[in-house]
Amino acid sequence: MGRDKARLPFRGGELAGAVARAVAEAAGSATLVGHPVLPGLTDLYPGEGPLGGILTVLRHTTSEGNLIVACDMPEVRGVFLAQLVARAAERPGTVILPHGPDGRPQFLCAVYPRSALGTIETHFFNGVRRVETALDGLAVEPLEIAELSCFQNVNTPEDWAAYEPE
8 A cells, every 4th residue: 555554644633543433332442453653552473464463363362263354455444343243242252253255254344252262373373364264263154245345445545535535
């Protein structure tokens, strides 16, 4: 993108703040991971991709269910995220992994149980960096979501222009 996505101006604040508010609405609180300027947790595995961020959360949390959402999803909403949290409460110990109508799993908009730490960490220390592969051996429940827009992220200036024209 060429810019810090978390700090993009969005709806009177920053994009990460809007996503954090949606997460807090659904889960009661939100903590950012790995951003050098915004308050939150220091990424334990900088440069190791999303899996490092997921492990950072699971290492620091005391909660069994952990809603993990990428900071670059401008259309994610608290109501939708609350559905994920509710499903996780019904299925403790299970990764709740939404899939859009395109069938693609949304690893960075999912609920991860703290109990998954050992399995994910073992895969990570064995060189795995793909989230999908790191979930091998865990209970994973897909959650079909009819609306794809809540998963849209902004990876390029063109993606961003679709949400926040300059």
